[in-house]
Amino acid sequence: MLLLYSYILLHIAYTKIANFVLLFKFNPNKSVLTVGCIPMADAFKRGKLKMKKMKIDKINPAAAAADLKDFWTLKSLGQINDHAVQLIKMQGEYEWHTHEKEDKLFFVVDGILQLQFRDHTLQLYPNECIIVPKGVENKPSAKDQATLMIFEPQR
Known part of the structure; x- marks a missing residue:
């Protein structure tokens, strides 16, 4: 079964609640789209999101x-x-x-x-x-x- 995953970063500012990630799962065989919402920290722990590492340095x-x-x-x-x-x-x-x-x-x-x-x-x-x-x-x-x-x- 082929699943297509899309992760969209969503910043929710509701009484100081942290950032969340919307998780979309689409099953083309059943034409079903399911949507979930998990805290961003959990998404990183589960490996759903990868932090892009970039070097930040000064410029002279x-x-x-x-x-x-x-x-x-x-x-x-x-x-x-x-x-x-x-x-x-x-x-x-x-x-x-x-x-x-x-x-x-x-x-x-x-x-x-x-x-x-x-x-x-x-x-x-x-x-x-x-x-x-x-x-x-x-x-x-x-x-x-x-x-x-x-x-x-x-x-």
């Missing part, structure tokens, strides 16, 4: 920047939800451009970023950042080498 942007050899090449540091966290080493000017659908965050790791807008120019120094709203035309540049950490939607 300055150290990661030392590995960047080429200008204008993105290096991924990871992602936050659906946003990429990337490093880029730049020198010289980038073209005028606009991000129509998303905001973009620039964080200066080292060097000086000059960010031109049509009506003014800002200079950002290490440990400073700026959020450029979607639809705002801008032109980043760096007279000397600068390294930026960028947050933008995953592509």
